[in-house]
Amino acid sequence: MPELPEVETVRRGLEPALAGRVLVRAEARRPDLRFPLPENFSARLQGRRVEALRRRAKYLLLDLDDGHTLICHLGMSGSFRVEDDLPGRFHHARTRLQAHDHVVFETDRGVRITYNDPRRFGFMLLVPQTELEEHKLLRGIGIEPLGNEMNGPFLVSAFAGRATSLKAALLDQGVIAGLGNIYACEALFRAGLSPRRSARTLGSARAGRLAAAIADVLREAVEAGGSSLRDHARTDGELGYFQHSFRVYDRAGQPCLREGCGGTVRRIVQNGRSSFFCPACQR
DNA sequence: ACCAGCTCCTGCTTGC
DNA sequence: TGCAAGCAGGAGCTGG
Numbered sequence: 001m002p003e004l005p006e007v008e009t010v011r012r013g014l015e016p017a018l019a020g021r022v023l024v025r026a027e028a029r030r031p032d033l034r035f036p037l038p039e040n041f042s043a044r045l046q047g048r049r050v051e052a053l054r055r056r057a058k059y060l061l062l063d064l065d066d067g068h069t070l071i072c073h074l075g076m077s078g079s080f081r082v083e084d085d086l087p088g089r090f091h092h093a094r095t096r097l098q099a100h101d102h103v104v105f106e107t108d109r110g111v112r113i114t115y116n117d118p119r120r121f122g123f124m125l126l127v128p129q130t131e132l133e134e135h136k137l138l139r140g141i142g143i144e145p146l147g148n149e150m151n152g153p154f155l156v157s158a159f160a161g162r163a164t165s166l167k168a169a170l171l172d173q174g175v176i177a178g179l180g181n182i183y184a185c186e187a188l189f190r191a192g193l194s195p196r197r198s199a200r201t202l203g204s205a206r207a208g209r210l211a212a213a214i215a216d217v218l219r220e221a222v223e224a225g226g227s228s229l230r231d232h233a234r235t236d237g238e239l240g241y242f243q244h245s246f247r248v249y250d251r252a253g254q255p256c257l258r259e260g261c262g263g264t265v266r267r268i269v270q271n272g273r274s275s276f277f278c279p280a281c282q283r
Numbered sequence: 284a285c286c287a288g289c290t291c292c293t294g295c296t297t298g299c
Numbered sequence: 300t301g302c303a304a305g306c307a308g309g310a311g312c313t314g315g
């Protein structure tokens with residue numbers, strides 16, 4: 001499911017419920033997600049204060065007061081929901097636990113935070129903060145696309161000599177952190193570039209357009225609370241609404257939305273993933 | 284080293 | 300209506 005805007009939406013939803021709070025309970029309701037959950041999960045988390053919630057790429061990072069960080073990845077279908085039963089409650093009321101509710105936290109303010117993940121491609125790992133930067137999942141991660149480093153010259157040099165397609169290069173988390181299938185398609189459409197173009201053919205003008213398109217689409221999506229398809233929900237159960245702003249994603253066979261283009265959106269498969277684009281105006 | 288394909292898993296949609 | 304195939308927002312691993 002989640003790409004950068006969805007993970008950032010989750011981070012913002014969890015922050016008021018978790019930042020500064022003590023976990024009075026942490027329950028792993030099965031031993032594993034994609035990877036085994038940390039050993040002694042409950043004992044290692046219970047009593048810990050969450051000092052900060054950060055996001056790096058598509059990873060959610062919970063910094064704990066014992067010097068460890070809980071790394072969470074939502075995979076394709078992971079979501080969190082925040083609920084309480086307090087008088088004048090701020091969050092949705094607690095529901096009965098549901099299928100695929102794999103991890104449950106409870107804070108010292110009586111708030112319950114539940115991780116649900118039908119496909120179990122997500123994972124949680126506990127890593128000492130001193131080893132976080134060097135952790136094998138994080139050390140090779142590329143630039144944050146909403147930061148200052150995202151610009152034309154960066155893309156030109158990052159893609160120089162790469163034999164792969166522009167689309168595959170955009171999905172490479174070692175280059176740009178947090179871009180996924182939807183926003184890669186949307187950024188290429190906005191920049192007027194074909195997903196099939198060889199990455200190394202990106203000249204400086206095209207690279208500049210692409211860098212701006214990536215930053216624009218991600219920024220707009222974060223503002224919209226991400227995109228909600230099928231099972232993605234925000235932590236408060238509401239839906240993001242950026243899916244209404246898709247210009248090519250999932251629009252195969254429909255007319256290109258670029259003014260005066262008149263083309264038809266196509267779906268092709270690249271590296272096993274759908275790419276949507278308009279062959280008439282994306283070159 | 285880069286690159287593409289396979290794989291993990293469940294659930295929803297599509298087509299016969 | 301039933302059933303099987305195809306598809307889904309990710310990314311680590313394997314082998315070429």
